[in-house]
Amino acid sequence: xxxxxxxxxxxxxxxxxxxxxxxxxxxxxxxxxxxxxxxxxxxxxxxxxxxxxxxxxxxxxxxxxxxxxxxxxxxxxxxxxxxxxxxxxxxxxxxxxxxxxxxxxxxxxxxxx
Amino acid sequence: xxxxxxxxxxxxxxxxxxxxxxxxxxxxxxxxxxxxxxxxxxxxxxxxxxxxxxxxxxxxxxxxxxxxxxxxxxxxxxxxxxxxxxxxxxxxxxxxxxxxxxxxxxxxxxxxx
Numbered sequence: 532x533x534x535x536x537x538x539x540x541x542x543x544x545x546x547x548x549x550x551x552x553x554x555x556x557x558x559x560x561x562x563x564x565x566x567x568x569x570x571x572x573x574x575x576x577x578x579x580x581x582x583x584x585x586x587x588x589x590x591x592x593x594x595x596x597x598x599x600x601x602x603x604x605x606x607x608x609x610x611x612x613x614x615x616x617x618x619x620x621x622x623x624x625x626x627x628x629x630x631x632x633x634x635x636x637x638x639x640x641x642x643x644x
Numbered sequence: 645x646x647x648x649x650x651x652x653x654x655x656x657x658x659x660x661x662x663x664x665x666x667x668x669x670x671x672x673x674x675x676x677x678x679x680x681x682x683x684x685x686x687x688x689x690x691x692x693x694x695x696x697x698x699x700x701x702x703x704x705x706x707x708x709x710x711x712x713x714x715x716x717x718x719x720x721x722x723x724x725x726x727x728x729x730x731x732x733x734x735x736x737x738x739x740x741x742x743x744x745x746x747x748x749x750x751x752x753x754x755x756x757x
Contacts, residue, residue: 532738535703536663546661546745548707550649552693575737582663582741583701592650592697592705594661620754625645627753628695632659632745640740 537580537596542634544579551619551627552622553589555571561623564615566620571611596634650693650709655747657692658710662734664740666702674736677728682722690715709747716744 551605552560572578577598585591597603619627658699666674685691690711699705719725732740 532665535665535690535693538741542743546659546743547678548659548661548745548747550697551657552645552648578737582705583669584663584697584703584705586699590697591697594663594705623668626649626755628649628651629751629753630655630659630747630750633745634661634743634745637743641737642739644689 535582535584536547537582537594538639540579540596540634540637542636544634545600545603546566546634547592547603547623548630548632549599549627550558551591551593552625553585553591554623554625555589557622560618564618568612568615572606573610575602575609576607578606600631648695648697649705650695651752653709653747653750655749657747658716659745659747660710660716661743661745662706662708664704664706664739665738666698666704667736667738668702670731670735673731677731681725682730684722685719687737688715688719689711689723691719698713713744 537544569581572581572595579596579598581593581595583591583593595606607616649676655713682696684695685708692709692711694706694708695708696704710719720729
């Protein structure tokens with residue numbers, strides 16, 4: 532029941548918050564690229580975890596967690612990720628926001644109180 | 645196409661990140677409470693916006709944005725919100741994480757580059 536959560540992270544750490552609205556275009560490539568990028572991110576230094584969901588209207592939120600700002604910059608500059616960022620701008624997203632945040636405190640529930 | 649985004653926020657500001665897995669229990673009350681709380685939050689001092697989505701498996705992410713930590717504490721202590729927090733622990737969620745983060749920088753796309 533907890534496999535979709537990033538668990539046991541100890542603040543402070545960083546979150547890249549990515550709310551996004553899919554355009555509906557290019558679904559097969561989008562899904563494949565998403566899976567590949569999630570796997571690649573796991574091998575990056577400083578990667579801590581990922582949480583992601585999307586509703587039937589195509590509105591999604593993905594959050595990746597990182598140890599440092601430097602780790603985020605390295606991931607942003609990864610070649611496969613750069614290619615995906617371009618496809619995101621040209622085809623995949625009708626709109627997105629990207630917010631880099633420092634997580635200062637955190638709790639779990641309902642068991643983990 | 646952008647109505648589900650919190651737009652035009654200027655860092656620094658705060659994000660309350662709430663990834664959660666619904667238990668599947670009490671759906672009617674849960675939906676009604678969610679709508680009420682979203683309306684109440686809008687009237688709280690320091691409220692900046694909300695982004696929320698959930699997939700068919702009941703895994704959701706809700707993020708609320710606030711001007712200050714003080715605004716977050718006031719909202720956490722709101723009576724109707726406290727009642728909802730108790731229902732969340734007892735009935736609504738199989739698991740959740742709650743992370744308070746300071747947004748340090750942000751971008752929009754693909755138009756807003």
